[in-house]
Amino acid sequence: MKIYRVFAFFCLSFYANVFAQNLIVNHSFEQFTSNAWHSVLSVDFWNSGPSQEGNVTVKDGSICVGLRFKSPIADDWQEYIAQIIAGKFVAGKTYKISFYYKLADRCVFSTDDLGVGFVHNWVGNPTILSGFIDQIDASIKNPENTILTNYNQYRQFSQYYTATGTETYLVIGCFKKDANLTYEPISNPTASPMPDIYFFIDEVEVFACPNMPESLLENSYISCNQLPIELSTSVSADSYLWSNGSVGSSTQILPDEELVWLEATFGACKMRDTISIQRFSGPSDLGSDILLCGTNGLPVELKVSALPNETVTWSTGQVGSSLLVDAPGNYSVIKSLGTCTWTDEIQVLDLFEEIVLYPNPSSDEIHFKNENAISILNVASEDGKKLNLSPINVQELNQLIKELKPAIYFLDVELNSCFKSLKMCLINQ
The missing domain is CATH 2.60.120.260 (Galactose-binding domain-like)
Incomplete structure (x- = not known):
């Protein structure tokens, strides 16, 4: 010893x-x-x-x-x-x-x-x-x-x-x-x-000066959240001073700190290294699915919030914080910064395409896509006679069909304030 x-x-x-x-x-x-x-x-x-x-x-x-x-x-x-x-x-x-x-x-x-x-x-x-x-x-x-x-x-x-x-x-x-x-x-x-x-x-x-390292810190640091982070250096020095006043080889960096420097002393000499702290902005909100009645509402602009240093890539291959959609479909987006990512998707629906009657012709009952949201406003025969007194749902329509003779009927259908007229053909079993 x-x-x-x-x-x-x-x-x-x-x-x-x-x-x-x-x-x-x-x-x-x-x-x-x-x-x-x-x-x-x-x-x-x-x-x-x-x-x-x-x-x-x-x-x-x-x-x-x-x-x-x-x-x-x-x-x-x-x-x-x-x-x-x-x-x-x-x-x-x-x-x-x-x-x-x-x-x-x-x-x-x-x-x-x-x-x-x-x-x-x-x-x-x-x-x-x-x-x-x-x-x-x-x-x-x-x-x-x-x-x-x-x-x-x-x-x-x-x-x-x-x-x-x-x-x-x-x-x-x-x-x-x-x-x-x-x-x-x-x-x-x-x-x-x-x-x-x-x-x-x-x-x-x-x-x-004694031999000093080329750098004290990495060039930048990316955090995937807004929580405080711990920064440290592996370089051995006589003393340390951080931009926030901390001394020692490590320090805690608060969310609002964007530039951080560390000064290290080696004998009579000092060196300072500065890095940027980049924080991922996290989830955005594409909003609810977009419902259209036909194509009159197109094009539609989809947007996500992103920082200038973040990359936003859409399922179409386009890069940028917004996408101009000119056709119904499913669209997804990925926002990234380094290894930090956030994804979301949205549907742009033409409700006219969703108001679909099947089977047609039918001998006993019919169905609709999204039939729980369907409302039948009017049921009329070929001569224009109205067969219902008030709007009915699909189950009530099928009850009515049991009382109807094989023939051509006309339906006025509503789905989320989107209206469409359909022809229904009933045939013998």
């Missing part, structure tokens, strides 16, 4: 040392001799307090750096800071790169061009770094068209970078000359505005 504990402690310590080591020494600019940062143009190092750029605040320690991205008195005056990367980036490995930035509180213009670039395969005299600047593009940068306006507090720039393995120096700046620099006025109530674009930078960190 003791051996196991010692080994576990060693593994955890090794993990922490490897993946929690900042690869940028002097990350908060406190050292000016050994491990000093290198600058391009006249970069300023500031303590907290008033300055010509406005009030200076420091995020970490007692020193921060000031970088000018645009000057009203000199063209293409873009300042940069650079630091050698401790150790060596591993090709294909992911690194978390972050620092804090704040716009000077006298600025009334700002830009979205803040980023990080790298010098590759060079560890020579740092005083000639300025010669590399025009060859460097920002490898990671602030999103375009997101003008940085935080002049009253620091914000963190934090992104992930996949290394080529040739990076030797990390460089922070804007990497654009005046002609290509994106900038615009900002709302700043300062009493002493200046036309420069000037940022304070502090607390630069670069951490190697």
Whole structure:
């Protein structure tokens, strides 16, 4: 047991040392001799307090750096800071790169061009770094068209970078000359505005990320009902945070949640995965069978309610939430989403076709399709004489037939408010 504990402690310590080591020494600019940062143009190092750029605040320690991205008195005056990367980036490995930035509180213009670039395969005299600047593009940068306006507090720039393995120096700046620099006025109530674009930078960190999975969750989840569902990840991480605030490798998702994200922490690095929750809308209602008197009521539109991501297929082969029916018949429908399905069917009946007399001719009694719903309004002989005083049913008609002589008779029949005249022929047995 003791051996196991010692080994576990060693593994955890090794993990922490490897993946929690900042690869940028002097990350908060406190050292000016050994491990000093290198600058391009006249970069300023500031303590907290008033300055010509406005009030200076420091995020970490007692020193921060000031970088000018645009000057009203000199063209293409873009300042940069650079630091050698401790150790060596591993090709294909992911690194978390972050620092804090704040716009000077006298600025009334700002830009979205803040980023990080790298010098590759060079560890020579740092005083000639300025010669590399025009060859460097920002490898990671602030999103375009997101003008940085935080002049009253620091914000963190934090992104992930996949290394080529040739990076030797990390460089922070804007990497654009005046002609290509994106900038615009900002709302700043300062009493002493200046036309420069000037940022304070502090607390630069670069951490190697441990191997992380390609994804934490499946791309989507389909639920066949409207009940809460349990989502979980099989990925092992240091910590978890779900979009609903839950922590842990699983959480319960309520019916009204459509997009769910999970953020997992691996050492100093995080990754986030988002999935969509699709819920099957469930049963619809085609309604009762449709009864027609002849074809005058056609065409008839059949409809089911369905969500845009659901598929509705009719027995005719047509796909869509509605079907235009132009003939009587039996029709069925299937609504589906993934493995979730609902089916229903409906009859479109022409009642004229349902009012059928048989056998005809007959010697003793007759029958009708749906005869329990049949009403005989009139029974008349060939000379037009009415033989019944009021509507009768089929059983009563058969009683009447026993009293009639073989001949031709005419029946007025009603089925669900649909009326039809029939000829009945009685013959000798």
